[in-house]
Amino acid sequence: MKQTFSVTGMTCGHCERAVNQAVKNLDPAAEIKIDRSANRVEVESTQPREALAAAIAAEGYSVAP
Amino acid sequence: MKQTFSVTGMTCGHCERAVNQAVKNLDPAAEIKIDRSANRVEVESTQPREALAAAIAAEGYSVAP
Numbered sequence: 006m007k008q009t010f011s012v013t014g015m016t017c018g019h020c021e022r023a024v025n026q027a028v029k030n031l032d033p034a035a036e037i038k039i040d041r042s043a044n045r046v047e048v049e050s051t052q053p054r055e056a057l058a059a060a061i062a063a064e065g066y067s068v069a070p
Numbered sequence: 071m072k073q074t075f076s077v078t079g080m081t082c083g084h085c086e087r088a089v090n091q092a093v094k095n096l097d098p099a100a101e102i103k104i105d106r107s108a109n110r111v112e113v114e115s116t117q118p119r120e121a122l123a124a125a126i127a128a129e130g131y132s133v134a135p
Contacts, residue, residue, distance in 0.1 A: 018130075019084030065083075
């Protein structure tokens with residue numbers, strides 16, 4: 006299921022990789038697309054939205070509810 | 071010897087860690103202070119200035135000459 010998150014605070018490629026890795030740690034099969042300039046993170050995953058959002062937030066980024 | 075560099079492009083804590091690690095890879099004994107808001111990197115190291123600047127630049131940051 007594709008889930009889209011609005012994530013603020015990603016400033017550089019390291020941040021993209023941190024978000025990518027956080028999602029992959031939760032769901033190794035996830036497919037992730039990040040458009041940093043649009044603050045958009047798209048995740049194709051079977052994980053619940055709350056868990057994905059929490060994993061991203063745990064890296065220090067703000068995830069819109 | 072303390073050497074100060076003006077480094078632009080560090081946007082977040084990941085960037086600070088990348089610069090720190092790049093210097094440490096070159097000189098594990100180096101002491102590094104980074105003031106990201108001031109674009110300032112201070113390095114206490116016996117390594118030549120050019121080598122330190124190159125290591126930082128190799129991470130993708132601009133180092134003032």
